Amino acid sequence: MDLPLPQFQKGWQIVKGGVPKDVLKFRDDLPVPSELPKGHVLVKVLTAALNPVGYKSMSLPSFVVKRPRIAEHDLAGEIVLANDTEFNVGNEVFGLVPAELSFKTGWGSMQEYAIVPAEGLVLKPSNIDFTTAAGIGLAGQTAYEALIEIGKLEEGQRVFVNGGSSSVGTFAIQIAKAKGARVDCSASANNFDYVKSFGVEQVFDYHAKPLEQQLIEAHISPPYNIIFDCVDATVPLFVNSAKYLAPNGVYVSTGPNVHDISGLPKLLHAVFRIYWPRLLGGVPRSFKMFLFKSEKYKLQYLADLVSEGKLKPPVDSVFAFPDLPKAYERILSGHAKGKIVVQLL
Ligand SMILES: NC(=O)c1ccc[n+]([C@@H]2O[C@H](COP(=O)([O-])OP(=O)(O)OC[C@H]3O[C@@H](n4cnc5c(N)ncnc54)[C@H](OP(=O)(O)O)[C@@H]3O)[C@@H](O)[C@H]2O)c1
Known part of the structure; x- marks a missing residue:
């Protein structure tokens, strides 16, 4: 009634x-x-x-x-x-x-x-x-779509989350861990304990030096299967990704962090660098930018993980x-x- x-x-x-x-x-x-x-x-x-x-x-x-x-x-x-x-x-x-x-x-x-x-x-x-x-609704579904639907994440694979302390990043870390993946991420030094509390193995301080340089120096082996960039379409991180992302891996991005029309030049620059064809010297890795679509089965997946105690x-x-x-x-x-x-x- x-x-x-x-x-x-x-x-x-x-x-x-x-x-x-x-x-x-x-x-x-x-x-x-x-x-x-x-x-x-x-x-x-x-x-x-x-x-x-x-x-x-x-x-x-x-x-x-x-x-x-x-x-x-x-x-x-x-x-x-x-x-x-x-x-x-x-x-x-x-x-x-x-x-x-x-x-x-x-x-x-x-x-x-x-x-x-x-x-x-x-x-x-x-x-x-x-x-x-x-x-849970928006950030959780975004993380689900990036890892499970676009990244086709499997147990035992390796994931790098750029922006581990962000809302989307924290959902992504936990979804990946629940799937049995190994997860590294970037975060500020003062958030290391926070992201590690969700089961992250290695954290890279994005303020210390360029992230791509840190990942190259870390000799990531085996390389990541998915890089999920949930803070920006970080051009240098993608451009150098052949050094730490598996050949059949995928770089998934929530898109450039543009607040208004003034961010348009940055967006155009990113598009040019990212989508330059491989045949002409472009990056030999797959790049997927997406806008999440809300669907009930994704919400239910998240609710089930919460019920099982695997997602906080x-x-x-x-x-x-x-x-x-x-x-x-x-x-x-x-x-x-x-x-x-x-x-x-
Ligand atoms: N495409 C889609 O469908 C979709 C859906 C949802 C969200 N998004 C986009 O995804 C982005 C993240 O959303 P959100 O809700 O997760 O944001 P949020 O929770 O507000 O993100 C803030 C967090 O990001 C961290 N951060 C910021 N810049 C960073 C960097 N360069 N490296 C590492 N960490 C960084 C901050 O850590 P510090 O304090 O240490 O800087 C802070 O903890 C936004 O741009 C949003 O618009 C897109």
């Missing part, structure tokens, strides 16, 4: 293009939807989490993203309208409003009652709380709902170790 719902709700809207501190507006008069499109449910959001796409998309032009639009995508909460889906009212779930859907509809996760496709949700494992579950979703910090601007300051620092979670509880 559906629960009685209020008429209005609180939420954070993006009202114009720009950076978080200038474009976010707290509203307490947003209507609570009572009718939902087929295949969608209404979730009472208890926790929501930030991702880089959340602030990067704020500066996109309004012909690409709808405005006003509710901020962010990841969430955890309870089903309040099940709308003839596989869910029941009261189910505890986590997942996301995918970015492409949010751009079209204006829906998002930073509000008390969110419309979410049933495909974007799975039941929350009982061994984690809502705060821990909030940030990383939480960097927790903010109260009215403090969303402070949460954005934290993610914009670039130094978070895991997810930044906002509590609506």
Whole structure:
């Protein structure tokens, strides 16, 4: 049976293009939807989490993203309208409003009652709380897609994660370990203990000297089967990769860390260096850049790993709902170790 719902709700809207501190507006008069499109449910959001796409998309032009639009995508909460889906009212779930859907509809996760496709949700494992579950959806699926679907990771293989302390990186390390792979990564020296707590063997300090130089000097043997670059499309790391990536290995990248249009020259340079043909002296290794696609089976894979105790979703910090601007300051620092979670509880 559906629960009685209020008429209005609180939420954070993006009202114009720009950076978080200038474009976010707290509203307490947003209507609570009572009718939902087929295949969608209404979730009472208890926790929501930030991702880089959340602030990067704020500066996109309004012909690409709808405005006003509710901020962010990841969430955890309870089903309040099940709308003839596989869910029941009261189910505890986590997942996301995918970015492409949010751009079209204006829906998002930073509000008390969110419309979410049933495909974007799975039941929350009982061994984690809502705060821990909030940030699994986007970063977890990205790591899954990179290693399992693109990298075709197998037991016993070797993986290098560039950006081991990042959210995506921390999910990747744990997914790789659960698959029986050996994992090395890059991180700042002060994060060595953190990444090692997830089972990383060798950590390289990316501030010490160029990473490609460190990997060449380390004589990686056998070479890596997958390099997963989740902090940038790091051109020198790929250009030199024949020295530490197996001939049939793959360099997988989440893409260049471009915040706005000013990053375009860097992007073009990276594309030119990376995709220069092998026949003309290009890099003799495979390079795959991807945009993850949200799918229920990926969320379920992550939920199962959590239930089995093989995946501990990383939480960097927790903010109260009215403090969303402070949460954005934290993610914009670039130094978070895991997810930044906002509590609506
Ligand atoms: N293609 C896709 O579908 C997709 C999906 C999700 C995310 N992404 C992208 O993937 C990137 C990572 O996202 P995220 O949520 O994981 O970010 P995040 O958690 O905010 O990343 C911050 C972390 O990255 C580390 N870091 C930054 N630069 C580094 C470097 N050069 N080497 C090693 N570590 C570094 C920082 O460590 P220090 O404090 O030590 O610097 C910090 O711990 C973002 O650019 C995001 O837009 C793409």
